[in-house]
Amino acid sequence: MKPPRPPRILVQVLATAAALLLANAALSFTEHPWLLPSLGGSCVILFGMPRGIMAQPRSFIGGHLIATVVGLVFRMGHDALGGPVGPWIALAVGVALAAMAVTRTIHSPAGANPVVVFAEGAGWGFLATPLLPGLATLFLVAWAANNLPRPWGAGPWPRFAGRG
Secondary structure (H helix, E strand, C coil): CCCCCHHHHHHHHHHHHHHHHHHHHHHCCCCCCCCCHHHHHHHHHHHHCCCCHHHCHHHHHHHHHHHHHHHHHHHHHHHHHCCCHHHHHHHHHHHHHHHHHHCCCCCHHHHHHHHHHHHHCCCHHHHHHHHHHHHHHHHHHHHHHHHCCCCCCCCCCCCCCCCC
16 A cells, blocks of 8 residues: 555644544533544544545445444443443444444444443433544544545445445
8 A cells, every 4th residue: 555645744734633623622511521532543544544444435434333332231231230341342342343343334433432431321312422523523523524626436435335
């Protein structure tokens, strides 16, 4: 694989910075004002490998949603049944991976979401904030950065069924 050209590197740097700054600004109005760590990993995929399968909207959005829901279910299970937290977190990440694989929505940074859910002590509101504003912000920046001024590579990002 050839290294990206300087204009693409500039897009990667500026888009990543813009996406994370905007997400941080959006999340500062929520009860979770910190930046969701997995969003930084998502920027590496969305802007560094925008034609890859993990960068496509199905994987990006679906992977984050599925992994977070799995994390929340396992956290509720830990609250109800108790025991050491480590096995619960490890199993939650494993089940999140399996669920993403079955639904063809693997997005590797989303694998951190169950860990974040446990670390934050998050409840179901975590889906509404901070997850959805963070995903929406990154999606909009990725759509603009990966399609403007012109599409390149395998076609415009995002690829939808029957296109690209």
